[in-house]
Amino acid sequence: MAPDRILTADEIAKHNSRQSCWVVIDGHAYDVTDFLDQHPGGSAIILRYAGKDATEEYSPVHSPGTIEKELPKDKHLGQVDLMTFLSIRKASKSPLTNATPSGPLPIEMCVNLHDISLAAQKVLPERAWTYYASASEDLHSHRRNLHDWDRILFRPRVLKNVKHVNMHRKILGFESSLPFFIAPAAMAGLGHPDGERCLVRGAKKFNIPYFVSDGSSVSHEDLAQELEREGYGGVLFYQLYAKKKKDLTIQRIHRARQLGYKALIITVDTAVMGIREEDDRYRMRQAFERGEKYIPLCGLAPLTKDDDWVLRGVHNAALDWNDLKWVKEAWGNTGPISIKGILTTEDAKIACEMGFQSIYLSNHGGRQIDSGPSGLRALLEIRRFYPDVFDKCEVLLDGGVRRSRDILKALCLGATGVGLGRPFLYALSAYGTEGVLKVIQILSDELEISMRLLGVTSLDELRPHMVNKLDLDNSIMREIPGFKNSTSKL
């Protein structure tokens, strides 16, 4: 079929099955029938858009040029008739077009990360806000992330001469100017056309690490180039989701190595995607408004008898600790590896004993198991039952950090570095690169002030006795089979 052919929406809509599956992306129609089983994201997700416009779902997870690279030329069917296209294409708002009449706050008026989050809520299209802000089920883990920090109190010392402070910290081998980093978060392109590029620029300007998500909207090649462009410092670490196919996972690791990513973060808390009901509701409502049947991506029943059993999401539910051996081998000696999503003493010990250089305590921003502990509670548990971890492994942590005082508390308790996820997505959505710079500047200023008020001049001086954690201690396990409670040592 000639690629200059113009197709109507009705014609495309007929090809809505596994036997004949066409999709529309950016105004062009493609025959993806033969590609379904090769699609790295699985066939189910494409079948959901069979005979329809998939642009809104497609764009944030694929870098430009993916179709040209992956689909044979003859699968490009042609352009879609614009008039009929409008009837099948959902009115997708581009970022920053649905600002309220008053718009977001001028950036100068944002004094803290809460202001930035409010600004983003004002301007973000509903789909993006829902994806970024949502967490799983009843949001217990998410709320705990936000509130646990306030249950740790400082024990500030006075009259210590704190005129000069040093905020440097080595994180996974990188000499960072600040003890925090940009946590991996997929699909920054939903919030701003420059997407993850804004985050690279921020990391560069302030010389901090950016853990780039496997699900970046901008290609990893482009991000590596962005880092190389003129600027100051920064470093990129690669966050990996193991795919269902081992060879694809290995390809990703090799690509990260070639691109010069300096550390590997393996996220292990996503055997399946958590139940993010706001996200589901949004999709259901969209389907309902279009008069379509909503096909959930979850549940244990196959979508059709030909399909794989569909677990929620595209991740590899069969992954286990043994698989991490070949992941490690594929990465070689490129740099340190951190295991992200550890929440218990038992798993911390396994990771350390397997020789991983770092564990990363995180409940994925409350988006995975609900009623799991916050990264902070996991830190307290591990301190109690496996304090050796701090001699063997670098401990990173994230979840609900919105103030530098939270970072300082985590560092007092033994963390090496602390990550922030949503604040950076909100910042780039509302203000692009400027927003990302603003977040880092606010955190840097807050940190400097909090250090002085606590009575320390260097992060190396931070010790557990500088905080009072008794309020949270009561909620930490008293016994764990096979581990000794070392409370007295704390």
Ligand code: HEM
């Ligand atoms: C039309 C042709 C398509 C092509 C050529 C294609 C190609 C690819 C490729 C190469 C990947 C690997 C990830 C990467 O690029 O870094 C991928 C992943 C993915 N694709 Fe597609 N895709 C297509 C359509 C779609 C559609 C229509 C959807 C959904 C609406 C979709 C959803 C996904 C998802 C969620 C992933 C992530 C998988 C993961 O990270 O494990 N794709 N796709």
Ligand SMILES: Cc1cc2nc3c(=O)[nH]c(=O)nc-3n(C[C@H](O)[C@H](O)[C@H](O)COP(=O)(O)O)c2cc1C
């Ligand atoms: C929208 C969004 C996307 C995320 N994507 C990823 C991801 O691709 N990989 C990953 O390991 N973690 C991902 N996370 C989890 C973050 O890395 C981090 O653990 C979490 O956001 C920290 O909580 P915070 O948002 O309260 O700072 C994501 C979180 C959000 C909110």
